[in-house]
Amino acid sequence: MKEDFYDILGISKGASAAEIKKAYRKKAVQFHPDKNPGDKEAEENFKKAAEAYEVLSDPDKKARYDQFGHQAFEGGGFGGGGMNMDDIFSQFGDIFGGGGFGGFGGFGGSGRQRRAKGSNLRIRVKLTLEEIANGVEKKIKVKRKIQAPGTTYKTCSTCNGSGQVTRITNTILGRMQTSAPCNVCGGAGQSIDHKPAGADAQGLKIEEETVSIKIPAGVEDGMQLKVSGKGNEAPGNGIAGDLLVAIEEVKHNDLQREGDNLHYDLYISFSEAALGTSREIDTVTGKVRIKIEEGVQSGKILRLRGKGIPNINGYGKGDLLVHVNVWTPRTLSREQKEFFQKMSQDDHFQPKPESSDKSFFEKVKDMFS
Ligand SMILES: [Zn+2]
Numbered sequence: 001m002k003e004d005f006y007d008i009l010g011i012s013k014g015a016s017a018a019e020i021k022k023a024y025r026k027k028a029v030q031f032h033p034d035k036n037p038g039d040k041e042a043e044e045n046f047k048k049a050a051e052a053y054e055v056l057s058d059p060d061k062k063a064r065y066d067q068f069g070h071q072a073f074e075g076g077g078f079g080g081g082g083m084n085m086d087d088i089f090s091q092f093g094d095i096f097g098g099g100g101f102g103g104f105g106g107f108g109g110s111g112r113q114r115r116a117k118g119s120n121l122r123i124r125v126k127l128t129l130e131e132i133a134n135g136v137e138k139k140i141k142v143k144r145k146i147q148a149p150g151t152t153y154k155t156c157s158t159c160n161g162s163g164q165v166t167r168i169t170n171t172i173l174g175r176m177q178t179s180a181p182c183n184v185c186g187g188a189g190q191s192i193d194h195k196p197a198g199a200d201a202q203g204l205k206i207e208e209e210t211v212s213i214k215i216p217a218g219v220e221d222g223m224q225l226k227v228s229g230k231g232n233e234a235p236g237n238g239i240a241g242d243l244l245v246a247i248e249e250v251k252h253n254d255l256q257r258e259g260d261n262l263h264y265d266l267y268i269s270f271s272e273a274a275l276g277t278s279r280e281i282d283t284v285t286g287k288v289r290i291k292i293e294e295g296v297q298s299g300k301i302l303r304l305r306g307k308g309i310p311n312i313n314g315y316g317k318g319d320l321l322v323h324v325n326v327w328t329p330r331t332l333s334r335e336q337k338e339f340f341q342k343m344s345q346d347d348h349f350q351p352k353p354e355s356s357d358k359s360f361f362e363k364v365k366d367m368f369s
Helices: 005-009 017-030 040-056 059-073 085-096 129-134 270-275 334-343 360-367
Strands: 121-127 136-147 152-155 164-171 174-181 190-194 204-215 224-227 243-249 255-258 261-269 277-283 286-292 301-304 320-327
Touching: 005 017, 005 040, 017 040, 040 059, 121 129, 121 136, 121 204, 129 136, 136 243, 204 224, 204 243, 261 270, 261 277, 261 286, 270 320, 286 301
Parallel strands: 121 243, 261 320
Antiparallel strands: 136 204, 152 190, 164 174, 224 243, 255 261, 277 286, 301 320
16 A cells, blocks of 8 residues: 555645645655665655655646546556656755756755666675674675676767756746756666677676675674675666675674673582682683682673774774673582581671672663763
C-alpha cells in the first residue's frame, strides 16, 4: 500500500501551491542525504517527499491524483520505482534556487556536478574481535559490472556529450535554469557505437574481481566503509560507483565489547580468593597472565590499561576490565560442611567492608569516569 502523498508532506488536501512547496522544502532539508550520510531511512523519506512533490506541484498531475489516487500513475513512471536521486536534485533549482541561474547550487552551498556514475555495490564482512583490534586487510571476491573490452562510444547528439539537458523556466522566484539528465544517453553523454557479444545494453558485463579492503582498527558492528570506485562501472566516460562494506562483528567467546573497552568475567574458587592466585587470560593481542591478590573480594574489577580496542578516531586505546567473581561451591561434602561451620565462628570470616571495598554502584561510577 503506497503512502498518501499529502500524508508524506504532512499537509491537508486543501493545501495551496505555496503550502505544498513550503512543506516539501522542509522535508527535503530534514532528510537531505548530505545531512544524513548513510541513513537509508532518511534517503527513503527524501525520495518519497520528492515523489509526492513532483505530483502535487503539477496542477495536472495533482488533479489526476486527487481523483484517482496512486492508480492515476500506474505504469506511468511514478507507480513503481519512484525517482532517482539525480531527478530529485535536478528539481532543486526550482525549490531552493535563490535567484538567477541557480543550477544545482543553493543547497548547503555545495553544487553537485553531474556525471554518470555506476551503481554502488554492498557487501558484508565478518570480523573477529582480534581482527578489529589489530586492523586487517581482507581480500573479497566481488561481482561487479565493468566496461566490456571492445565497446566503443560516440558522443550523444541530444546533449552534445554533456549528459544533461538544461531548461530555462520563469518561476515566481525569477528566471531559473534547471538541469536534468539526458534521457537519450541516460546522463552518460555518450551512446554505444559498438559492443561485443555478452555485453549488456550499456556495454557492461559482470566480472568477478578480488578487491582488497583495508579495515582500520577499531571499527564497530554496523559501521560502513566505502571503497571508492569499486562498485559498478558506468558506460562511456562515467565514473564507477562505490563498494560499500558493512562491518559485522563476530561475538567473542570470552570478551565482551563496550565501545573501546572490553570486559572479561573471571571466575575463581573460594580458596583461590582467600589464598591469591594467578591466571592466564585471553586478550585481543594474545594471552596475558594476571595476578590475583590474596583476600580479593568478589566483584573487584582489575583494569588492564590499553588492552582494549584502539579508538577508530585515534584517541588511544580502551582498557580490558577483568571482573573477579568468587565461585561459591554449590554443594559440599560432610567434611567440608564441618570445616566451614567451624570457620564461620572465626572472626576472619566475618564481613568487615572498609571504605576501600567500594559498593557496586561506586565501582560502576568509577568505570565510566
Ligand atoms: Zn545525451
